[in-house]
Amino acid sequence: MGGEAVIVKVLLFARLRELAGNDAMKLEMSQGATLGELWNQLQEGFPSLRAFNHPPLMAVNQEYASPERVLAEEDEVAFFPPVSGG
């Protein structure tokens, strides 16, 4: 609780990337912050992301993760829409 911070890399894909007008950024979060909290903070920084009106899929270090996942220093975080490859 000492006010320490973790810095994470955030990647956005597909429609989220277009809405935000940004594909990658570094963000500082407080120690113990979760993936879900990061998404909320991202929406505050990029209000246009609110047009995506359901929770995105989330990944940490190239694996799917839940909003409760606690962030660690240098995590690579990704937010993206439901996938549509094939």
Added chain:
Amino acid sequence: MFRIVQEPLALEELVGHVSGAEVGGVASFLGIVRVENAGKRVVAVEYHAYPAMAEKVLRDIGEDLERSFGPLRIAMMHRIGRLSVGEASVVIVVGAPHRREALEAVSHAIERLKHEVPIWKKEFYEDGSEWLEPAPSIPGEGSKNKGG
């Protein structure tokens, strides 16, 4: 071989890749860009990916297939970038000792790819474009009872 590529996909090369003395059957699936989707005339599509994660998920799917069906030779490749109607977007080729494992593994592989691999399709029409976004679901949890 599990790869996201920009270049056109070559089925025959991959058939060679999964062939071998112990392989008695090779099955394949080739996904092709179709001219019509949901009543709209498609002129082109763009596939975007999160390549590092996409290749990792493809490898995971390959490992799961071997757990289910025994030793296999698997090649899964997805093309990204702008594709025209008639071009191949995805190819899956599986070599196995017997036909049943090869055929079933290919079928499982394409279903899982469509639900789990971080790739997105944007369709272009004569009068605009649109991202295809299936109803939200959690990969790995809803994939077993969904159609493709």
